[in-house]
Amino acid sequence: MLKFDRQGLLPVVIQDDASNEVLMVAFMNQEALHLTRKTGYTHFFSRSRNITWRKGEQSGNVQEVRAIFVNCEENSLLIRVVQHGSGACHMGYRSCFYRRLQDDDTYETINERLFDPEIVYKGTRSAADPADEKFLIATGYTHNQAQKKLEAELRQLYGVYLYLRDNDMSEESNTSRLLQERSHSYLVARLADELQELADVQSGEHVHTNRQDDTILEGSQVSYWLLLLAATENMHYEDFTPHASILSGYREHSSESTTIEQRQDCLSLLAADTFDTNIQGLHLGFALVGWACAEAGVSPLSPAEYDLAQMRRKGLVR
Helix, strand or coil: CCCCCCCCCEEEEEEECCCCCEEEEEEECHHHHHHHHHHCECEEEECCCCEEEECCCCCCCCEEEEEEEECCCCCCEEEEEEECCCCCCCCCCCCCCCEEECCCCCEEECCCCCCCHHHHHHCCCCCCCHHHHHHHHHHCCCHHHHHHHHHHHHHHHHHHHHHHHHCCCCCCCHHHHHHHHCCHHHHHHHHHHHHHHHHHHHHCCCCCCCHHHHHHHHHHHHHHHHHHHHHHCCCCHHHHCHHHHHHHHHHHCCCHHHHHHHHHHHHHHHHHCCHHHHHHHHHHHHHHHHHHHHHHCCCCCHHHHHHHHHHHHHCCCC
């Protein structure tokens, strides 16, 4: 009997049947495994979207199953596939493992990007898309405009934190002191407090001024601790792309029960403190910021804009 975890999930390694190259790692629930075996094509469970999905349903890069193997403890799977299309990685590479870790903790990209994910995953949307029109009415931007603006703002914020990490300004900046200490467990604990307060704002249990302003404040605080965690783990912005997660959370409108599970998963993944689980945890955390903005009826750009305004007052950005 396969042993699914407490969330009903199994980790799955996907391997190219011809080359033996490891293409990706994902999760399956019982439904995804059933559909994989029934159709002969891989299906997975998305924890951020809380749905079962077929690999390649947007890109066309489907995976045809050749064999399924079970590990000795019956708690993970290895699936050998024929990879159709350009590749398995949503970043545009054949394999998700397209970077090599160097001795100085930097990454070397060792594979060629085969397709542009911006075109493959978002290029099909037109100005007449009802979802994009609704987004435009709510935010004042099209989805692509908002993505570019939010990315620029978050890159600017993250750049300040990297500077405070690499230049000890502890006497003048508490953020710099936190980044010098690199206490992963402390940062996760503070994040847990802010995630709870962000949720409590939506339920009406935590009030400073009003729901909109409080969402912006608490959303900025959640983003702050997430960015500090990324900085202490020496991540590049491209490793976790917070703008994409915020906008994804904003548009998907998860239920309250789902967001409780996402919050727990976010903290569990970050507490595990490995590079891959940290990235997954960061994605979930930023998606929760987007969800809260949608719930409160504020722009998903507002928390980052609030933080930038604070930075300008302190003279850290122009």
